[in-house]
Amino acid sequence: MNKFLYGKLTPEAIPHHWYTIGGTVFIIITAIALIIYLTISKRWGWLWNEWFTSTDPKKIGTMYMIFATLMFFRGMLDAGMVWLQQSIAADSQGYLTADHFQQIFTSHGDIMVFFVTMGFFFGLMNWIVPLQIGARDLAFPFLNSLGLWLTIAGGLLINFFFIVGGDFANTGWLAIASFSELEFNPGVGVDYLIWSLQLSGLGSLLAGINFLVTIIKKRAPGMTLMKMPLFTWNSLCAMVLIISAFPVLTATTLLLWLDRAFGMHFFTLDYAGNQMMYWNLIWMWGHPEVYILVIPAFGMFSEIVSTFSQKPVSGYLSMVWAAISITALSYLVWLHHFFVMGAGPDVNSFFGIVTMLIAIPAGVQVFNWILTMYKGRVNLASPMYWFIGFLIIFMIGGMAGIFMASPPADFQVHNSLFLVAHFHTMIVGVALFGIFAGLTFWFPKIFGFKLNEHLDKRAFWFWFIGFFVAFIPLYLLGFMGAPRRIDHYDSSTGWQPLYITALIGYIFISCGIFTQVYLVLKSIKQRKNNLDVSGDPWNGRTLEWAAHSPPPFYNFAVVPPIQSHQPFWDLKEQGWKPEQKYHDIECFKNTGIGIYISIFAFLAGFAVVWQIIWLIAVGLVGIIACVITLSFDDEMEYVLPAEEVAKIEKLYVSRVSYDGNG
Amino acid sequence: MKTKFLIGIFTIVLAVIGIAFVLTSKHALVFHPKGIIAQKELELIITNIILMLIIIVPTYIFLFAVVWKYCIKKDKAKYDPEHSYGPIGELIMWVLPAIVVVIMSTVTWEITHKLDPYKPLESEDKPLTVQIIALNWKWLFIYPEQGIAALNYFHIPDHTPIHLNLAADHSPMNSFWIPQLSGQIYSMAGMRTQLYLMANEIGEYTGKAVEINGEGYADMTFHVKSTSKNDFETWVKEIKESSKNHLSEKAYNELVKPEVNKSVIFYSEVEPDLYNKIIHKYMYPPNQVL
Numbered sequence: 001m002n003k004f005l006y007g008k009l010t011p012e013a014i015p016h017h018w019y020t021i022g023g024t025v026f027i028i029i030t031a032i033a034l035i036i037y038l039t040i041s042k043r044w045g046w047l048w049n050e051w052f053t054s055t056d057p058k059k060i061g062t063m064y065m066i067f068a069t070l071m072f073f074r075g076m077l078d079a080g081m082v083w084l085q086q087s088i089a090a091d092s093q094g095y096l097t098a099d100h101f102q103q104i105f106t107s108h109g110d111i112m113v114f115f116v117t118m119g120f121f122f123g124l125m126n127w128i129v130p131l132q133i134g135a136r137d138l139a140f141p142f143l144n145s146l147g148l149w150l151t152i153a154g155g156l157l158i159n160f161f162f163i164v165g166g167d168f169a170n171t172g173w174l175a176i177a178s179f180s181e182l183e184f185n186p187g188v189g190v191d192y193l194i195w196s197l198q199l200s201g202l203g204s205l206l207a208g209i210n211f212l213v214t215i216i217k218k219r220a221p222g223m224t225l226m227k228m229p230l231f232t233w234n235s236l237c238a239m240v241l242i243i244s245a246f247p248v249l250t251a252t253t254l255l256l257w258l259d260r261a262f263g264m265h266f267f268t269l270d271y272a273g274n275q276m277m278y279w280n281l282i283w284m285w286g287h288p289e290v291y292i293l294v295i296p297a298f299g300m301f302s303e304i305v306s307t308f309s310q311k312p313v314s315g316y317l318s319m320v321w322a323a324i325s326i327t328a329l330s331y332l333v334w335l336h337h338f339f340v341m342g343a344g345p346d347v348n349s350f351f352g353i354v355t356m357l358i359a360i361p362a363g364v365q366v367f368n369w370i371l372t373m374y375k376g377r378v379n380l381a382s383p384m385y386w387f388i389g390f391l392i393i394f395m396i397g398g399m400a401g402i403f404m405a406s407p408p409a410d411f412q413v414h415n416s417l418f419l420v421a422h423f424h425t426m427i428v429g430v431a432l433f434g435i436f437a438g439l440t441f442w443f444p445k446i447f448g449f450k451l452n453e454h455l456d457k458r459a460f461w462f463w464f465i466g467f468f469v470a471f472i473p474l475y476l477l478g479f480m481g482a483p484r485r486i487d488h489y490d491s492s493t494g495w496q497p498l499y500i501t502a503l504i505g506y507i508f509i510s511c512g513i514f515t516q517v518y519l520v521l522k523s524i525k526q527r528k529n530n531l532d533v534s535g536d537p538w539n540g541r542t543l544e545w546a547a548h549s550p551p552p553f554y555n556f557a558v559v560p561p562i563q564s565h566q567p568f569w570d571l572k573e574q575g576w577k578p579e580q581k582y583h584d585i586e587c588f589k590n591t592g593i594g595i596y597i598s599i600f601a602f603l604a605g606f607a608v609v610w611q612i613i614w615l616i617a618v619g620l621v622g623i624i625a626c627v628i629t630l631s632f633d634d635e636m637e638y639v640l641p642a643e644e645v646a647k648i649e650k651l652y653v654s655r656v657s658y659d660g661n662g
Numbered sequence: 663m664k665t666k667f668l669i670g671i672f673t674i675v676l677a678v679i680g681i682a683f684v685l686t687s688k689h690a691l692v693f694h695p696k697g698i699i700a701q702k703e704l705e706l707i708i709t710n711i712i713l714m715l716i717i718i719v720p721t722y723i724f725l726f727a728v729v730w731k732y733c734i735k736k737d738k739a740k741y742d743p744e745h746s747y748g749p750i751g752e753l754i755m756w757v758l759p760a761i762v763v764v765i766m767s768t769v770t771w772e773i774t775h776k777l778d779p780y781k782p783l784e785s786e787d788k789p790l791t792v793q794i795i796a797l798n799w800k801w802l803f804i805y806p807e808q809g810i811a812a813l814n815y816f817h818i819p820d821h822t823p824i825h826l827n828l829a830a831d832h833s834p835m836n837s838f839w840i841p842q843l844s845g846q847i848y849s850m851a852g853m854r855t856q857l858y859l860m861a862n863e864i865g866e867y868t869g870k871a872v873e874i875n876g877e878g879y880a881d882m883t884f885h886v887k888s889t890s891k892n893d894f895e896t897w898v899k900e901i902k903e904s905s906k907n908h909l910s911e912k913a914y915n916e917l918v919k920p921e922v923n924k925s926v927i928f929y930s931e932v933e934p935d936l937y938n939k940i941i942h943k944y945m946y947p948p949n950q951v952l
Contacts, residue, residue: 098877172874178851179834179875269851270944275835276850309732311743318752340837340846342855345778352774353767363717363759364752370725375742378733388733391725399714406710406770408777411845412692412703415837415872472677476684481691481841483872486880493868494689 007612008188009164019100023162053590055141056553060148061126062446065439067152068119071111074159076513078108080506083470087503089488090496101487102170103189107158109173110193113293114200115155117427120435121296122151122207125235127446128438129211131544131551132229134220134559134567139213141588142636147207149598154200157605161192169193172485174286175256177267177278182260188609191260194253195605201246201253202601208242211235220543222562226320229542229565230313233320234299237327238292244331245288252281261611276341283334291330294426295323297434298365301390304383304441305369306566307538309376315368316565322361322368329358339407340414348407355405362398366391381538382456386437389464393429397422400475418478421471428467436463436516443523444532448550452526455519462512470505473498541566546578548652554585554640557649582642582649589636597626696867696888697843698860699777706773710766717762779847779857783823789858790819793827793937796836796849796871798920799878804909804932808898811909811929813917814884816840819894820864826857831940832918837872840886846872852944861888878922885926901928909933 002010038044051059081104085094096104130138138144161168169189171180180190215236219228228236255266256278265271267278306313313319335343335351369391378384400422404410413419436459444450477498482489489495523530536545546560546568558578563570604619606612685693695701732739747754775781782789793804794816804811818824828849830836839846844859871882889897909929914936933939 098880102874102879170874170876176835176874181834183832184834184876269832269834272852272944279835310741311745314746315752315755318755338848340779341848342779344780345775349771349774352770356763356766356770359763360756360759364755366721367755367758370721370728371747373728373732375740375745376732377736377739377741378729380733384733388725388729392722395718395721399711399718402714402766403707403710406706406766407774408703408845409707409710411777411779411847412700412707412841414846468677472681476681476690479685479692480689481839481868481870483839483870485874488880494687498684 004613007607007610007615009610009612017100020162020165023159027159027162048592049590052595053145053592055137055145055588055590057126057130057138057141057144058446058551058553060144061123064119064123064126064148064151067148067155068116068123071115071119071155075108075111075116076510078104078111080510082108083499083503083506085487086499087496090491090499091488093488096487098487099167099170102172102485103168105485106169106172106193110158110197111155112427113173113289114197114204115151115158117293117431117435118204119151120439121238121293121431122147122204124300124435124438124442125211125296128442128544129215129232129235130218131445131547131555132232132542133215133218133223134543134556134562135214135218136555136585137218137588138210139218140210142591142594142630143206143210145591145594146597147203147210149594150203150206150601151200153598153602153605154196154198154203156602157192157199157609158196160606161189166192174282175253176282177256177259178269178273178275180256180260181268181273182263183269191257191609194257194260195609197253198250199598199601199605201249204242205246205250208239208246212239212243215239220559220562223567226317227562227565227567229299230302230316230319230323231296231299231542234295234302234323237323238295241288241292241295241327241330245285245292248281248285249289252278252285255281257608261608279338279341280334283337284331287334287337288330290423290426291326293431294434295326297390297431297438298323300434300438300441301369301387302365302372303542304387304437305372307441307540308379308381308384308387309373310379310539311372311376312541312566312569313368314371314374315364318364319368322364325361326358329354329361333358336405336407336410338414339410345407352405352407352410356402359398359402366395379538382451382453382460383437383441385457385460386433386440389460390429390433390437393425393433393464393467397425397429400425413478415484416478417474417482417484420484421474421478424471424474425467428471433463436460441538442544444530444537445535445544445547445549445551447527448532449523449527450530450532450537451523452519452530455515455522459512459515459519462508462515466505466508466510466512468505469508470502473501473505536568541569543567546571552648552652554587554645557582557585557645580646582645584642585640585645586637587640589638591630591633591636593626593630597623600626691841691867695842696862696865697840698783698862699844699858700842701862702773702777703845706769706777709769713762713766713769717759777845779845779855781858782825783858783860785821785823785860787822789823789825791825791827792816792818794829794838794849795937795940796828796830796833796838796882797918798833798876799871799882800917800921800923801838801869801871801882801884802917803884804937805898806932806937808902809932810898810901811932812901813927813929814924815926815928816869816884816886817894817897818861818886818888819891820861820888822891823858823860826859827937828855828857829853829937829941831943832920834875835873836875836882838869839872840867840869842867843886843888848873852941854941864889876920878920881922881924883924902930905930907931909936 085096085101088094167187167189169175175190175193215232258264259266259268265273267273267275302313302319333351333355336355339348440451440456477495482495532549535547535549547555560571600619600622604616607615695704791806793806795802800814802813803816828838830849830851836849837846838849843861847855847857865888867886869884869886905928907929908931910933
């Protein structure tokens with residue numbers, strides 16, 4: 001009976017360590033404070049009606065970014081704990097046990113990849129892609145809401161062991177088999193990881209389909225594929241990768257779970273399970289995944305450099321084809337993650353050479369970015385700082401990547417800290433710098449006022465210097481024979497000074513983060529001085545700058561005509577003014593079904609982790625009931641009459657001073 | 663501006679000196695190879711770095727020049743928004759990196775075949791076969807020809823090709839790495855992987871596991887000692903005569919139990935065909951003892 005009621009959730013199964021207790025207390029106190037604040041200020045209804053149930057991609061985008069920011073703090077805390085441990089654990093165990101240390105870097109990896117980087121990108125895409133292509137909404141507004149809430153459900157589940165207790169996976173972010181099998185990992189940690197990724201992976205897949213269809217079908221009249229702005233192009237490429245790669249993740253982790261829950265033998269050591277198969281499958285998803293993290297950033301940088309250089313992006317056609325080639329090549333390189341598995345030299349050389357081929361489109365992009373500045377009139381605003389910093393770091397990371405693509409060289413640095421340094425170079429220097437650049441660039445569009453330039457530049461310097469201080473030592477540690485993921489080591493290895501240097505770099509980066517927090521607060525306070533009334537604060541080139549800042553929920557009252565890949569620039573040159581003739585606009589109603597489905601999915605996920613059969617049933621039945629309810633809802637759209645549009649537009653035009661509350 | 667610039671240059675110079683200092687110190691194992699394979703791999707590493715610098719350094723110079731002229735001193739620079747190099751310019755941009763990649767690919771194809779870990783080394787001496795089992799969390803070295811074994815201790819004669827046969831038992835995927843002698847190879851349960859290496863000189867090194875496998879992962883290291891052939895023979899003789907420690911099935915099954923065990927143990931006698939039995943046991947239902 002107890003087994004039926006509680007599954008594996010017994011008092012013995014949920015050990016509480018100091019860190020889970022600390023996490024629990026923090027989460028509960030924050031939650032209580034939030035609840036009290038919302039109740040006192042009577043904001044529950046507002047939160048539910050205006051935000052949680054919203055199907056407006058702009059609001060969903062903002063929620064994605066708030067969620068990603070929260071997860072970013074969690075991920076950074078993990079990073080600090082890892083580095084602190086490694087700095088002090090010479091000839092001693094440090095302050096963490098091996099198991100706890102391993103749990104921390106595992107959750108650091110998963111959180112940073114799935115919830116922070118992807119969260120920010122989906123947030124920015126939700127905001128910018130529809131505006132750039134002149135669409136009023138995404139193709140499937142409801143799916144968009146569902147995707148967000150499934151991602152959040154996954155994010156909750158990955159943090160939920162803090163509250164319930166138990167352990168997280170200690171397997172590394174990919175849950176590598178056979179280490180993640182029951183033989184080595186009998187606890188529920190790996191199940192938490194699997195089901196958190198299942199939920200958020202489903203969310204990403206839905207979002208991917210949504211954006212793909214949106215970009216293909218909802219472009220403004222006249223915008224052919226080759227007139228799409230580069231951020232949209234790169235987003236399209238990333239979405240193609242998501243749609244084709246994420247099902248592989250779902251299937252692979254599901255097979256792993258079947259092993260764990262039903263004693264199957266896909267990846268076990270015994271009964272001829274094949275652990276090498278897991279490595280192949282997970283990296284067939286994993287390599288496209290890491291490109292999903294950087295390709296949108298390439299697009300953002302193309303937009304930024306062209307806007308601030310007051311010049312069209314150099315070699316638009318080459319840039320498009322470069323993005324497409326990187327997308328295509330990313331499917332053919334997964335084996336370079338395990339050259340040392342004993343594949344023959346023919347196989348290894350093939351994958352090594354294909355990996356090197358990626359240097360060609362990447363090189364084309366770098367040349368074109370620099371050439372865009374050439375003979376331009378560059379305004380060194382803070383997004384350009386992030387851009388130039390990115391270029392400098394990207395070349396180092398690319399060089400390290402090509403270096404490791406040579407199998408015999410990889411034999412000497414595989415799974416060492418050199419590798420860790422390489423992919424952090426890419427993810428911090430490309431993806432994260434891209435996110436910061438993009439956020440600064442589009443902030444006035446999103447919130448209606450600019451960020452404080454001075455503080456943003458200061459944050460940049462902290463990040464930029466911190467990056468080198470933190471990650472160059474890791475490259476060197478790789479050459480010193482330091483494996484990744486070790487919780488302690490002998491001081492005779494001579495590694496400690498470099499680990500400490502890396503920790504100092506982390507402190508620099510933390511200062512950067514504090515500066516960014518201060519930056520946002522200060523900018524909100526000073527918003528009256530930095531208001532963007534025109535909607536075009538940077539003299540932009542693409543369509544999003546033709547909209548008001550912040551745009552009304554229907555984006556454009558009149559969709560502007562498209563002539564090239566920088567439509568707004570053409571319009572400005574021709575002195576185009578939007579017509580005052582408005583039409584009825586079809587809008588999508590808010591719906592809470594996305595949240596309900598995600599709540600049930602979360603319950604089901606949690607129940608699967610602990611094998612509580614009845615709760616799984618509740619979750620599944622709930623999901624199905626929600627879908628049925630939704631399918632009977634015939635009136636999901638409503639029509640916004642032209643007079644109403646005219647009224648809202650008039651409000652925008654007439655505003656002399658904008659008070660920030662819309 | 664000028665002082666900031668000078669501080670920047672100074673920091674970069676300091677960093678380069680620091681990097682050079684670290685890489686030349688004896689702790690930079692990959693840069694101080696003692697084995698023929700590690701030596702060749704280092705040569706490749708340096709070739710690769712030079713090839714890439716050939717394209718990276720001019721790009722950096724171009725980047726900084728452009729940033730200097732069009733960002734910092736932009737008032738004096740010419741502004742030409744229509745500027746472009748046309749299709750020919752674009753083509754050059756594709757061709758330039760392609761040339762470097764073609765060169766690197768050729769190098770890669772050649773060297774990957776040359777440094778295939780499964781390829782026997784050319785030498786007049788007959789290779790010494792060693793069978794290595796990765797256990798949680800220790801390494802077992804079996805010398806089948808000598809009939810001895812050692813735990814966490816890898817003794818090899820120098821200037822002799824060593825043929826390593828690796829496998830794992832009740833341990834997930836491990837990567838075997840002695841940075842100063844050769845690159846890595848995985849050791850996996852139920853199958854054999856191979857690696858050839860050869861020490862160039864007498865010395866002591868450290869080997870390690872480089873793939874996460876649980877609690878004792880960081881402690882899964884072993885000593886490597888390369889001595890002259892005569893000393894190696896003496897060592898084998900000593901083990902065979904001095905300690906009467908038999909690595910029987912029973913003793914082996916004790917070893918398999920997961921445990922952090924950094925001690926060095928020598929076995930004067932080894933169960934015949936132990937290595938093959940360990941591999942073959944994964945062909946049968948689980949938990950069946952040897």
